[in-house]
Amino acid sequence: MLDFFLSILKWLLIGPALFCLIGTVFSFIKNESWWVRGFDFPRIQMLVIIVFSAVLLYFFNEVVLVKYILWAALFVALCFHSWVIFPYSPLASKNVKNAENVTENTLNISVLVSNVLMHNRETQKLKSLIKRENPDIVFMVETDHWWAEQMEYLKEEYPYQLLKPIDNTYGLLFYSKKEPTKLDFNYYVQDDVPSIIATFKLDKDSKETFDFYGIHPRPPAPEEAKTSIPRDAELVMVGKEIEKKDNPTIVAGDFNDVAWSHTSRLFRRLGNLLDPRIGRGMYSTFHADYALLRWPLDHIFHSDEFQVIEIKKLEHVGSDHFPIFINLAYIPKEKHTQEEPEPEKDDEEEAKKKVKKAQLDNTTAL
Template structure:
């Protein structure tokens, strides 16, 4: 029993410590960046490890105390990363009270999982929530055919069916103008950029993205993903119109890249102070984190945000309703980029050798 406890304590402690070290290393290798994702799980592991240190018959030798101290540091490190997304933290986006149909915009974002054949589940959600915009990711020709039933209610469409897990379809019941499809970093990974005309006549700039994740089966480095997000961030920071950036970013809200994207773009995250809204992995309760995101400029307040039921994909859909109504109190609170952040941004974009820098 004592031997098993010691093995468990040491194993969990090493995992927690390595995760912190990996987070501090500014390299894009997938096996390093993978530690950005499970911070909730790593926090739980650190807590379990701390508890194990106080189960007898542990003898507190110097090395045990040192190991315990490192585990406590790792617990605090992970807690600080995810704290802004708990209900204990300050909300970054104010709640809109009242009704304003002229200046409202709602979106349903869903990574459908290309081989998934339960299109009816997504269609039912669209009919139930009646969003203004529907963005599907990983949608191919089969999905395009199934979603034709939406076209009557969503007369404005951008269709990019692909078989490489990066297909993308946008359906809108509001007019779209100046629509462009770009392949910012890689020739087979598209993004959609357009302007939406609200019922009030006001326009909103939208950017739909789905960059490539760092993983052993797709990209062995996070550089392409990081570069795409940073390019979008740099392009929207001085936008003349209100801005929305949404999609499956293949990155978590608390990663260095996403936090830097927010600093560069000045966009707000309505999840802060409200919850994690974990959208991946839909099939594993203990392995979930927020991969699908909706960021917006200071011009909006939040009416509703909700993670929706499963559509048999590995991602849950997410729904958000925003009102064009400035007043979040964030206008003069933009964080300034540090010199090393500016350098890292330039180096990352240069290393990706992108197809274009201006959207």
């Protein structure tokens, strides 16, 4: 009887290994179903499970051939996931340089992004972070009317505001110390999911301007969207818009996607955007309450006129997301000295297909 239970236990231990192998295979499938795209997220977790499973297989002797086949498959999966997440380790080369010789005359822009969790009521924690970091721009998502009321005090230090509190978890609150020449909402895919587009002078005495995009697309999840089509379409539409304008740009928000996913990399290539986390770390912002289930969902990408003064994940504010902060120096003379993402030949066609699918989905919904 003991041997029987031990045998069952060993087979149960193989389950996580099979799960990771299936997830690895799905990484190569361009299917938008939420449960398929969900495998894009837990790369680190799958990497740990693969190593753990490979060790456990040493004690699995019932079917030796099966053991060696699994070992081989796990090794391939291990190499793949390591390759995917390696750029987000401090061992990789930095995608964005550290800004050097920064002085009080250096033009810079600092941004704080926070998904507040709509039903979270611990406002004081976020207020304290805003006061301490003193960013030029505060961008908050998942904000309802209650959150808008709680943040009214910001108008004293942040006179330029664009507020869209909504009770559907897609509300946005935007606050800026810098005066915009343009500040407006956009609805790329769905009329209940807004985004922000703004243009600012880097300094009141400067002619130099930059664009800021604040986004929070709908996630692929059973209670939100059955597929990743709405999210994917919004990302590629923003990327295409940035490409056409060719202006210094910062894009920030909760993308409901990880930086290493196919769609995020397509978005970066379309907009020629850099990722300041590459070579520095993952800065995993979600889930704030579960350290073992955490990955980077909140992002700040930018064009190559900027270099990093500081980037950091901030403390817990009662939300399921950590806020993220960045301070960027504007150094246009070093444009094109940083490694921009290389476009691929099928990018334009793929972007068109994603947008068309979203348009068809909206037409069907009507």
